[in-house]
Amino acid sequence: MDQLHTPPLMERLKSLALYPLPHHGISRLVGHATRWRNPLWKNTLIRTFIRAYDVNLDEAEDRDAADWPDFNSFFTRSLRDGTRPLPDDPTALASPVDGTVSALGRIEAGQLIQAKGQRFSLQALLGGDPALTERFRDGSFLTVYLSPRDYHRVHMPGAGRLERMIHVPGRLFSVAPHTVRTVPRLFARNERVVSLFQGPSEPFAVIMVGAMCVASIETVWHGVVTPPAGRRVRAWDYHDDSRDLRQGDEMGRFNMGSTVILVYPRGAVRWAEALGPGDTVRLGQKVGAWLQGIE
Incomplete structure (x- = not known):
């Protein structure tokens, strides 16, 4: 387990200020503001955001503020x-997003690494289901943080058949690096x-984590x-409604940014040797490989 680690005082104070804030209220307000289609408002907001975060639009389908109907569309x-x-490798696992690796490795004693000195429960992450937790016990995980400047659609890391979706209500702390280091079990x-999803031979999970100012999370299906946020865990079963997605297919998006966590069972995958915390990854980049079951 991690040794005791105390983040810098300023980081802890910045995170402490987030606790009393009405996370969902702020996020809903931001959601309305980012969908306001007043041309002056949305064009000014988009251009200011591009300058502030040095957003690269070279690969985008549209490249001018006037091309998007509102800020959220941008x-x-x-x-x-x-x-x-x-x-090209059929065994490869592709990064599902553009972002920065926060943590990766083995799930040990039912715990995932959040940051140095911080861990959190796999069972809590998956909504408290013991049977589901058992499927991924001692497995592997990869956490990728999407900064404001990144592309914010989420794609399939590998082919899979959708089995179930679970919405777990909770807070909306910022997922910026300093809060990841300071807010326990974030x-x-x-x-x-x-x-x-059911992969070629093993199941896997793609977890989209909300954050402050994430007005909504959506999936393509x-x-x-x-x-609405709600107070109870909700689940949808898709066993009788077969949905097969290929590697690279879009599966969802953040309406404002956040974090994606991939979870695999024990012995199912191996992460790329050169991959580590702090590394920048791009959608489609090979980040690991299945160990078996690929024809």
Whole structure:
């Protein structure tokens, strides 16, 4: 287990200020503001955001503020065809997003690494289901953080058949690096959507974690999952409604940004040796490989 680690005082104070805030109220307000279609408002907001975060639009289908009907359409912008090629290796696992690796490795004693000195429960992450937790016990995980400047659609890391989707209500703490280092069990406290798939031989989960100012999370098969936030875990079973997705297919998006966590069973995958925390990854980049079951 991790040794005791105390983050810098300023980081802890910044995170402490987030606790009393009305996370969902702020996020809903931001959601309305980012969908306001007043041309002056949305064009000014988009251009200011591009300058502030040095957003690269070279690969986007649209490139001018006037091309998007509102800020959210810009934030969830699509890419031009061919800008994110997939691996040629049929055993490869592709990054589901553009972002930065926060953590990766083995799930040990039912715990995932959040940051140095911070861990959180797999069972809590998956909504408290013991049977589901058992499927991934001692497995592997990869956590990728999407910064404001990143592309914010989420794609399939490998081929899979959708089995189940779970919405787990919770807070909406920021998922910026300093909060990940200072807020205990952050990813198991924030609102999230867990999508469960059956891969070539093993199941896997793609978890979309909400955050402050994430006005909604949606999937291609359901549409908007949240809001409403609710107080109870909700689940949808797709066993009788077969949905097969290929590697690289879009599966969902964040309407404002956040974090994606991939979870695999024990012995199912191996992460790329050169991959580590702090590394930048791009959608479609090989981040690991299945160990068996690929024809």
